[in-house]
Amino acid sequence: MSMQVTTSRRSFLKGSAALSGGLMLGVSLPLLQGGPALAAGTVHTPNAWVHIADDNRITLMVARSEMGQGVYTSMSMLLAEELNVGLQQVRVEAAPPAAVYVNALLGAQITGGSTSVRDGWEKLRVAGAQVREMLVQAAADQWGVDASSLQASNGQVSGPGGRKASYGQLAEAASRLPVPEKPQLKDPKDFRLVGKRTARVDTPAKVDGSAQFGIDVVLPGMVYAALAQCPVIGGKVQGFDATEAKGMPGVLEVVQISDGVAVVADSWWRARKARDTLKIQWDEGPVALLSSEGMIDATRAAAASATPIEISKPRGDVAAALQSAAKVIEAEYVQPLQAHVPLEPMNFTAHVQGDQVLLLGPTQFQQGAQGAVAAALGVKPEAITLKTTYLGGGFGRRLELDFIVQAAQISKAVGKPVKLVWTREDDFTHDFYRPVAVNQLKAGLDAAGKPVAVQFKVASQSVTQRAFGLPANTLDPFMAEASVPAYDIPNTRHDLVIHDTGYRVGYWRAVSHNMNAFANESFMDELAAAAGQDPYQYRLALLQDKPRFANVLKLAAEKAGWGRPLPKGHARGIALMEGYDTHMAQVAEISLDEHGNVKVHRVTVAVDAGHLVNPDTVEAQIQSGVMFGIGAALKHQITVEAGRVQQTNYDRFQPVRMYEAPRVDIVLVPSTEKPGGIGEPATAVVGPAIANAVATLTGKRIRRLPITAEVLSRA
Numbered sequence: 001m002s003m004q005v006t007t008s009r010r011s012f013l014k015g016s017a018a019l020s021g022g023l024m025l026g027v028s029l030p031l032l033q034g035g036p037a038l039a040a041g042t043v044h045t046p047n048a049w050v051h052i053a054d055d056n057r058i059t060l061m062v063a064r065s066e067m068g069q070g071v072y073t074s075m076s077m078l079l080a081e082e083l084n085v086g087l088q089q090v091r092v093e094a095a096p097p098a099a100v101y102v103n104a105l106l107g108a109q110i111t112g113g114s115t116s117v118r119d120g121w122e123k124l125r126v127a128g129a130q131v132r133e134m135l136v137q138a139a140a141d142q143w144g145v146d147a148s149s150l151q152a153s154n155g156q157v158s159g160p161g162g163r164k165a166s167y168g169q170l171a172e173a174a175s176r177l178p179v180p181e182k183p184q185l186k187d188p189k190d191f192r193l194v195g196k197r198t199a200r201v202d203t204p205a206k207v208d209g210s211a212q213f214g215i216d217v218v219l220p221g222m223v224y225a226a227l228a229q230c231p232v233i234g235g236k237v238q239g240f241d242a243t244e245a246k247g248m249p250g251v252l253e254v255v256q257i258s259d260g261v262a263v264v265a266d267s268w269w270r271a272r273k274a275r276d277t278l279k280i281q282w283d284e285g286p287v288a289l290l291s292s293e294g295m296i297d298a299t300r301a302a303a304a305s306a307t308p309i310e311i312s313k314p315r316g317d318v319a320a321a322l323q324s325a326a327k328v329i330e331a332e333y334v335q336p337l338q339a340h341v342p343l344e345p346m347n348f349t350a351h352v353q354g355d356q357v358l359l360l361g362p363t364q365f366q367q368g369a370q371g372a373v374a375a376a377l378g379v380k381p382e383a384i385t386l387k388t389t390y391l392g393g394g395f396g397r398r399l400e401l402d403f404i405v406q407a408a409q410i411s412k413a414v415g416k417p418v419k420l421v422w423t424r425e426d427d428f429t430h431d432f433y434r435p436v437a438v439n440q441l442k443a444g445l446d447a448a449g450k451p452v453a454v455q456f457k458v459a460s461q462s463v464t465q466r467a468f469g470l471p472a473n474t475l476d477p478f479m480a481e482a483s484v485p486a487y488d489i490p491n492t493r494h495d496l497v498i499h500d501t502g503y504r505v506g507y508w509r510a511v512s513h514n515m516n517a518f519a520n521e522s523f524m525d526e527l528a529a530a531a532g533q534d535p536y537q538y539r540l541a542l543l544q545d546k547p548r549f550a551n552v553l554k555l556a557a558e559k560a561g562w563g564r565p566l567p568k569g570h571a572r573g574i575a576l577m578e579g580y581d582t583h584m585a586q587v588a589e590i591s592l593d594e595h596g597n598v599k600v601h602r603v604t605v606a607v608d609a610g611h612l613v614n615p616d617t618v619e620a621q622i623q624s625g626v627m628f629g630i631g632a633a634l635k636h637q638i639t640v641e642a643g644r645v646q647q648t649n650y651d652r653f654q655p656v657r658m659y660e661a662p663r664v665d666i667v668l669v670p671s672t673e674k675p676g677g678i679g680e681p682a683t684a685v686v687g688p689a690i691a692n693a694v695a696t697l698t699g700k701r702i703r704r705l706p707i708t709a710e711v712l713s714r715a
Contacts, residue, residue: 044171046134047179048100049127050079051093056155056168058083059091063101064120065111065364066094066202067342067391067398068624069679070617073200075120077613081193082128082186084153085167087201094388097366097381109367112399112507114580114677117613121675122185129183131174138173139165188611188672197616202390213390214361217349219417223252224268225410226275227420229260229430230282232643233504237261238281245274254278255413258376259402262410268421287502288643292337292436295501295640299438300332303459308495309473311456311480316491321453325444329530333441333519334704336637338434338508339645339653344392345427346403350410351417352377357384357408358417362391364398372401373408395628396507399467400432428653429645432506433638435461439519444491449531451542453491458483458516461505462498472498478507482516482577482684486549487524487542503640509628513579513684521575521688522703525695535692536562536574548608548673549576552585555606555667560587567591570601573693577685580677583608586626588689589662590697596709598634598694600662603686607666610673618678623664625682631656633687634706 043053051059060079064071076090083090095101097109104123105115132152139157140147142165150159158164188194205211230236240261242254250270255262261278265271322328348361350373357379363369366386374381391398407420422430437460444453462476470476479496508514528538536557543550553576557563560572569591576585589602603626612618635654639646647653687705695701700715 042172044175046131046171046175047127048098049124050083050131052131052167052171054168054171056166057091058085058089058155058167059093060124061095061101062092063095063103063109064116065362065388065391065394065398067111067362067364067394069116069621070200070614071111071116072202073198074117074613074617075124076201077193077198078120078124079128081191082125083132085155087193087198089155092201095366097370097386101366108365110399111364111394112396113511114582114680116679117675118581118677121611121613125185126183129185130180133180133183134174134177135167135170137177138170142170142173194613195611195615198614200617206390211390213344213392214347214349215344215392215421217360217389217419219349219351219360222349222417222419223264223266223414224271225262225264225407225418225420226268226271227257227260227262227406227410227422227426228275228278228280229426230284231429232282232284232288233430234287235282235284238283240281241279244277248274248277253414255410257406257409257413259406262406262420264410264414264416264418268419272423284643290502290640290643292638292640295436295503296334296336296438298501299436299459299461299499302499303438303440303457303497306459306497306499307473308457308497309475311475311483311494311496314493316453318453318455318491318493321491322442322444322455325452326447327445327530328442329445329523329527330440330442331523331526331703333439333515333522335437335515335518336705337436337503337640338632338636339428339431339638339647340395340397340506340508341427341431341653342391342393342395342397345424346397346422347420348404348407349417349419350404350407352408352412352415355379355383359384359386359404359408360389361404361407362389362394362398363401363404364391364394364396365401368399368401369404372405376405377408377412395509396511397431400506402430424650425648428648431638431645432504434508434514435463435503435505436501437512437515439515441519441523443523443527445527445531449533451487451489451527454489454493456483456492456494456520457497458495458512458519459497459499460512460515461501461503463505463507463511465498465500466505467507479512480516481511482513482520482579485520485576486546486578487539488544488546489542509625510579510680510684513577513681514632514687517575517577517579517684518688518691518705521577521685522691522701525573525692526701529695534563539574539576548583549578552576552583552606552608552669555669556585556587556604559606559665559667560589560602560604562587569697571693571697573689573691573696575685575689575692577681579681579684581610581674582676582678582681584681584685586682586685586689588686588693590690590693592697592712596712598690598707598712599660600630600634600690602663602665603689604665605667605682605685606669607678608669608671608673609676609678610671611675612668612671613675615668618668619666621678622666622682625680626664626686627656627661629683629686630660630662630690632683632705633690634708637706
């Protein structure tokens with residue numbers, strides 16, 4: 001099962017640009033037309049990424065959104081490394097929408113898919129090396145010496161005879177020089193910053209309150225909006241009575257937009273209170289007929305009847321191998337809808353003045369925001385100025401553009417700068433949810449218990465079809481992630497079925513790695529049990545020619561004490577996955593509390609993520625992903641009745657509490673491979689590790705998440 005999916009995310013999204021309603025636009029780069037006012041005095045722009053002021057202040061334009069994953073630090077480290085300056089000498093600005101800032105791995109200016117470091121690894125080092133060589137050449141030209149006799153470090157160029165000049169003094173001349181196409185990059189053995197544990201550059205601002213999140217934005221003359229949306233997603237306004245709302249203190253206007261009715265007031269609380277008095281007649285539409293259980297049933301039915309799409313080329317003869325197998329195992333795994341619900345609710349600030357638009361707020365998709373607002377308002381994309389703030393969490397939700405367009409429409413209607421803020425309940429009930437998934441697997445074992453054939457099928461909704469217009473019967477690579485694991489099995493077939501439930505879905509942290517890794521790694525444990533073999537050793541025997549997989553599996557097992565005695569009532573489970581070019585294994589140690597709830601005591605993680613930029617951030621992201629995955633494995637799901645989401649706040653969608661958080665032990669594998677992504681894979685691996693531990697402890701194989709006390713009691 002070592003075949004690879006051949007359709008890349010980048011090639012798909014790039015090819016989908018024409019289908020995206022104008023969201024993926026090439027934009028001219030205003031920063032190269034005179035330079036930004038990022039520091040006192042004149043600012044010079046040797047390339048699109050680096051700006052150097054006369055006073056020697058260096059600014060990096062960061063094209064990825066900072067939502068807690070540490071990109072402002074890691075991107076700055078890559079630049080500072082090649083510029084030969086300290087990290088404290090580099091300031092950060094969020095890049096505007098522009099073609100030069102496109103994420104090469106995704107084909108758009110997007111933060112997602114654990115791509116920030118992978119995309120920036122060479123790009124930002126090259127940018128720093130280009131500027132360094134240009135500064136050195138500028139000094140050489142001024143001093144009439146050979147550039148090879150000069151050195152650039154700590155913000156200055158030095159040369160023979162004690163000559164010195166700061167980067168700021170040389171920046172104007174350097175910016176007029178040709179940009180070197182192939183600058184000399186450092187050998188990794190000479191790195192001073194990259195690979196070292198480094199404190200995050202954004203921590204002080206977040207501690208002292210000076211960091212600006214979208215919800216902090218204030219503009220002169222700004223007013224506030226609260227939006228009433230149909231309780232059934234996609235419903236439309238038939239009519240409304242705003243008499244009471246208009247008479248309430250501070251209310252300025254009540255306006256209807258495409259997604260509902262907005263109350264605009266001089267404070268958000270007044271807008272919210274008035275919104276709740278609106279009397280609205282809704283056309284709930286066909287979504288009102290949907291339920292979450294009906295979606296699962298329909299997806300299962302589609303898996304049985306629809307013509308599947310090949311994820312990869314079949315290997316061997318699966319049918320014949322299954323027919324001759326000594327034992328055949330079948331299983332179905334189900335995952336429910338999931339919500340993103342980042343702690344900062346959806347919000348955005350917009351100021352529409354004629355055909356000029358200012359947008360400020362948290363987004364993961366700058367070009368998409370610019371294009372969607374341009375289309376909604378009928379203005380040119382280049383007339384839209386977008387400034388990205390810090391994001392109070394994203395997880396894929398802020399790839400969506402609904403709340404940004406809403407803010408712009410309200411601002412246009414009232415002629416003032418408007419900050420739109422959703423309530424927590426709005427956020428829960430109007431998400432773009434991770435779709436339901438049904439995975440069906442079948443395997444044949446020989447007399448020794450070794451798998452001779454595996455048949456894999458995943459049925460789910462295509463987010464890419466909804467978001468980018470994926471044509472019917474086309475492979476969606478975002479559904480196929482982690483579907484083809486590395487195990488050496490001679491006969492394999494991997495298919496997917498796209499079934500549109502009619503519900504609104506979106507990309508969710510780790511996307512389809514979640515359902516496919518849960519299915520594959522749970523199934524491997526089931527095969528090991530059927531063979532009467534240890535699940536760790538069973539996997540290891542199938543990884544003889546996969547050294548990176550085998551290494552992390554061994555390291556996780558050894559660090560966790562696999563095979564050593566545990567306290568009474570405890571058990572371990574193991575799982576393995578490659579995702580985002582990162583190889584990861586996890587071991588979960590669990591027990592049941594007095595109420596029958598699963599308690600996770602310890603999670604051991606071994607990671608080969610290639611060359612690490614900031615090991616401290618890598619560990620933090622692994623810890624974050626583990627906690628996120630524990631929530632989905634043990635607590636979280638979205639249920640729908642009559643089109644209405646039943647979980648409206650954290651009281652029915654409880655986060656993992658501090659007392660529930662396990663100890664997380666992490667082994668980072670030293671590596672010279674290209675960097676892998678780290679923000680997402682841990683989320684997908686912890687679920688099957690927990691499920692496997694539960695099966696070992698209780699003898700009950702739970703194939704549908706979440707694993708609650710009620711589910712266990714009925715199993």
